[in-house]
Amino acid sequence: MIGEVSSVTSQVATTNSSTSKLNMDKDAFLKIFLAQLQYQDPLNPANGTEFIAELAQFGMLEQLANLADALNQLLQFEQKAQAASLIGKTVKIAGNGNSLVEGLVSAVRWSGGRVTLVVNDQEYDPAAVIEVK
Structure with a gap:
């Protein structure tokens, strides 16, 4: 089942990238992650290492978003200081x-x-x- 979710995700990404740039935020990441959990085969569960890797990726995504926000605030402060x-x-x-x-x-x-x-x-x-x- 995880393969099916992954293939649907890759098809959506391919379609969206041809029309516009795909913007993956943390909400979309969580939706995909929860879909993988929901539709996995109970007789053949996914490897725990895969889930840990995905959670690490989510943590990195959130930290990158926080870093981008901090850099944006720093840039705004620098612009104000230069103008002043x-x-x-x-x-x-x-x-x-x-x-x-x-x-x-x-x-x-x-x-x-x-x-x-x-x-x-x-x-x-x-x-x-x-x-x-």
């Missing part, structure tokens, strides 16, 4: 089209995970800064 370090400095910013805006960074705003610099009472993306004086 520009307060009081004169910057040149690539504006709309070919225009350049030059002015003093008077503030930094954070809204919904987005960081903007306030220059000449206008908000600009820090990625548009081309020169700092």
Whole structure:
């Protein structure tokens, strides 16, 4: 029975990967793991080592997800710190089209995970800064 679940899973993965990238999260992993437990043949149970390996994989998946979250938070903090370090400095910013805006960074705003610099009472993306004086 485990072979049947595995073959169905591989068929779904093959189908989904051709249309879009398969995103396997821990909930999907647990569903597959529980399906394997539920449909195994009681007269021919799966090897305990296989289940331990799958649980280890689940633990690794969860730790990777936690690491990705921590790295994302660190990146957001770094972006805020870099933007805040520009307060009081004169910057040149690539504006709309070919225009350049030059002015003093008077503030930094954070809204919904987005960081903007306030220059000449206008908000600009820090990625548009081309020169700092």
